[in-house]
């Protein structure tokens with residue numbers, strides 16, 4: 640992305656962050672390109688490898704975001720962390736968008752940070768900068784006005800497990816494993832995964848998963864409420880993705896602006912204090928009341944005498 644593109648991206652991110660959650664200074668500071676975030680961007684660029692691929696399907700409104708570094712079990716290189724931010728920024732302004740499926744390449748989800756990068760970014764200050772960078776990106780991913788799904792085939796480890804929590808839903812294939820391996824690394828989650836996990840499964844289950852570095856299989860994940868559906872399909876990635884998109888079907892039926900408005904009011908209800916959530920709901924309601932979808936629906940309703 641060009642510098643002006645990056646600046647625009649950060650400007651859009653600022654506006655969307657401000658409109659969505661006034662007090663989230665971390666995201667705003669990061670998005671204004673404060674010197675702090677430029678320091679980590681330069682350091683992350685020193686770690687190449689892999690890619691974050693984005694395919695936006697205009698006809699269905701479903702985007703597929705692929706963590707693509709199969710030689711490293713889709714571990715995040717530094718450049719992939721930067722690319723993820725750019726892809727999220729792209730999706731923030733995709734007006735035809737309804738959903739995004741986050742998946743890994745070659746039958747695995749993601750093995751977290753590239754350990755070679757982890758070894759090189761070993762000092763606490765840079766480690767915290769990398770964490771803040773990824774926390775901001777994953778917060779923006781979760782706040783996208785799109786219904787998001789992590790499609791977990793194979794292993795989702797460490798930061799990869801955290802990435803699954805930054806999506807609205809998680810679907811797993813029968814061979815899938817979600818494991819917060821951080822304890823084995825002498826770490827705790829740093830990409831926001833602990834905070835989100837508590838919100839998804841509750842503090843006791845989160846404590847078990849983190850302190851036990853539990854290898855969570857699909858059925859246990861389903862019982863715990865971390866996994867929304869188990870996909871039993873054995874004929875490869877394409878069929879698995881088709882099943883995942885089929886699962887999304889009922890939730891994305893309708894005009895993109897309405898689907899996006901629904902996600903926005905759910906995000907504000909999930910994150911904001913009641914009064915602010917109600918205000919956001921009113922504002923979003925105002926964008927669809929009397930809009931094309933509303934007027935079309937009214938026109939189809941029989942007039943009552």
Ligand SMILES: CC[C@@H](C(=O)O)C(=O)SCCNC(=O)CCNC(=O)[C@H](O)C(C)(C)COP(=O)(O)OP(=O)(O)OC[C@H]1O[C@@H](n2cnc3c(N)ncnc32)[C@H](O)[C@@H]1OP(=O)(O)O
Pocket residue numbers: 710711712714750751752753754755757794796797798799820821824826827828829830
């Ligand atoms: C905030 C969290 C964040 C952070 O602190 O920055 C993290 O996510 S830390 C990293 C967390 N992830 C891990 O600890 C997983 C590391 N990987 C493994 O333990 C093993 O690969 C495995 C997942 C148990 C699988 O083992 P196995 O089946 O034997 O396969 P390989 O080990 O041979 O893996 C194939 C290939 O992939 C490379 N690989 C796997 N994970 C990573 C990674 N996270 N970083 C870099 N490279 C990774 C592995 O080295 C192999 O490559 P080759 O040795 O070149 O074949």
